[in-house]
Amino acid sequence: MLIDDAADLSLSDPGPIELSRGLLERLETTRYAALAALTAGAPVYGVTTGMGALSKVRLNDAEQRVHQRNLLQARAAGGEPWLPPMEARAVVLARLRTFLTGDAAVSPELCLQLVAMLNSGLVPAIPASGAGSAGEIIPLAHAFGPLIGIGSFLTMPAKGVLPPFELGPKEGIALLAGIPGCTGRAWLQVENAQRLSKNLSLIAAGAIAVIGANRDPYNPLCGRGDDLLAAELELILQLAGPEPAPRTLQSPVSFRVAGQVISHLKRSVARLDEAVQRALTGVTDSPAFLDGDFVGTAGFHGLDLAAHCDQLVAALAHTAEVSTARMHRLLDPAVTGLPAQLTTAPGPQAGLVTVHKRAVATSHYLRRLALPSAIGSLETSNGQEDVQSFGWEAVGVLTEAVRLTREVAACELLTVHQAFALSERPVPAGLQELFGEIANVVPPILEDRPYGVDLAALLEYVV
The missing domain is CATH 1.10.275.10 (Fumarase/aspartase (N-terminal domain))
Incomplete structure (x- = not known):
């Protein structure tokens, strides 16, 4: 290069x-x-x-x-x-x-x-x-x-x-x-979060398709005034495919709001990406050599990056909570018409209930990470540094939030995969590549087994 x-x-x-x-x-x-x-x-x-x-x-x-x-x-x-x-x-x-x-x-x-x-x-x-x-x-x-x-x-x-x-x-x-540490680490997490958000669109569309959800909430006309939302609704509609005979007039809210939740996540990722680009091109050195003179600056404060890291963490936490809620509904025969807890033998077999419980614990941990990093400055250097943005900590929390949201995504993906396996509904054409990848790393679930192995495989090869 x-x-x-x-x-x-x-x-x-x-x-x-x-x-x-x-x-x-x-x-x-x-x-x-x-x-x-x-x-x-x-x-x-x-x-x-x-x-x-x-x-x-x-x-x-x-x-x-x-x-x-x-x-x-x-x-x-x-x-x-x-x-x-x-x-x-x-x-x-x-x-x-x-x-x-x-x-x-x-x-x-x-x-x-x-x-x-x-x-x-x-x-x-x-x-x-x-x-x-x-x-x-x-x-x-x-x-x-x-x-x-x-x-x-x-x-x-x-x-x-x-x-x-x-x-x-x-x-x-x-x-x-300057703030090269926060900048470089956020730069990396933008790429990770972009990949994750694309996968979340696919996973949500799979959940919508497998329960036979009414497609009305994903009409792109519902995104009027918000081009990003309209595009996300259109994407989900294309991926999930048509549903001429929905099971109910209204699906649970966690399914209906998928477009709003994921478009907000993608918007938060884009805003952090813009902040990263500002940090890479702006003046963050102090002193900086500008127009022939040394100039003391405050570019090291990094609040722009810290605040957008915080915003993305909050968006990830909400996305994970909605994903976890969808998983719970996927285990319910009243929502899916499938066997309870997506097992072939309800009662003798527990099914994927513990996969949902792992997602619950992960979402709870994520919620605790959503406290803004820039709140609560502490003095150092005898008061010379009397405020700080804690950008380094903010991007560290973001890194953990991306990792945890991937875990929740893997849990929902495994759940949707099993729901399709038990359903007469075919995998929509737009999702066949993804679920083909899953089939390559997750053997058919015919009875209870240590699902942590399956989740690890999904995290390594798919999500």
Whole structure:
């Protein structure tokens, strides 16, 4: 992947990264101008001064020469559990992408060092929690400390670590600045949530089809004024297919509101994606080198990302609750016309009742995660940092919420699969590919068995 502009850098392309000559030259020009600005003698936060409550302290030349390394060393206060490799890689990739805008005014050599880390497969050990500051200095110290010989890696390819990099002026604070952690991790979760939301449309359509639900609620005309809702209703209608003889005039509410619930989820994902793009292209470094001068900014606050992570968590929690409610109705013969609890022998066999109970517990846990992260700021740095958005924590909660909603989706998918197996209703044409995939990993359910094995297979191969 040849990168000529910051926007060319993609999370979804796992191939080797190469920075174009033109991009490196532009970075070199910016770096030269920034170094020239430093010689003017005006104080520059974190470069010629201390940080936080010590920002009033001016550093002499000798102190400045070791200061950038010390910044990373003194702030690596985190510990296990570490981020999974995919999330850790996303943090590094987001920091590289924002470096390529030139705001951080780092050297091309530092950018190439990050490229070398990404291309080598080395993944830094980054703490999953404990970022209690106005920004992400603790996790970022762990993310980039290994560049200078501090910290550790999660993975270690046969060719070993990279040679230690010697940081130049401003490059230590640049590695700690901004919100690349929240940005990279949210970037990754947007992709995960997009895949999940597509699967949820299919699963809901399957549930609607297998109970013979009245199709009126999915008429695209019901989405007037909301193009996203209208499109979701049309999609569900196409996937579920027509139903000339619905079982009842009105299905349970959990079936009727599928379009509203999933379209809201998709809208929340899209809004987070927009916030991620703003974070990738906006000014988040402080100080940032803008129009030839160092400018102190507040881009590290990251409220935009934190708030949209919170919104998506709430949407996921509601989606999981509605999915869990549909599952309960699918176990009820009064709704489906099928054997109780979707078993071949009600009484001697328990059926899928415990699969629903797993979904209930998971939905309850999700509900507890829906507290907004940005509520309840705490002071640090002797009051210098008197508010914070807790974006790092917000995206951590989102990651867990996506995982838990996938679990609920797998539970409903298994339930719908079994309902079709016991029903005379055929799988609609729009859903045959999905249920064909399920048949490849889930053997026919003819009697009770450990359903956790089936759910694990669905999570790995289907959902």
